[in-house]
Amino acid sequence: MRKFFTSLFAFILSGLAGGLVVQELAVLTGATEEYILVFAATALIVIVVTVIFFLVQFRAEPVRAVDRMLCWLLAVFALTLLALAGWTFSVPAENRATASDLSIVAGLILPGVVAIIVQWLFVRWRLKGSAAGFGRGGTSA
Secondary structure, three states, X not given: OHHHHHHHHHXXXXXXXXXXXXXXXXXXXXXOHHHHHHHHHHHHHHHHHHHHHHHHOOOOOXXXXXXXXXXXXXXXXXXXXXXXXXXXXXXXXXXXXXXXXXXXXXXXXXXXXXXXXXHHHHHHHHHHHOOOOOOHXXXXX
């Protein structure tokens, strides 16, 4: 049950953090209705990351597994950022990306990274507190 509630609270916190980043980016860039895609993508990213971190908690060494998953997820987001930026700048000169296009690309990546880091921080914090020691009161032999 502890793992379920850890994931539930991590979902709520990372959704809030990702939503705040999207909100701030939308306000700063003067976004219009196409930014709805960014809000939807952020919700999807938070759900997927929550499921991944929930499953990782069942590994034999959960703290190490959560740390590895953070590295993998950030690497995937870095590659996604490179691919989106490359695709945005690869179009012909007459259809070059505008500032609103670049704000959407940033809006697709930054909230996801924030959600991943918040999930990792919360799950790792909860896993550190649940480490069972040897003997009474966690004393060693």
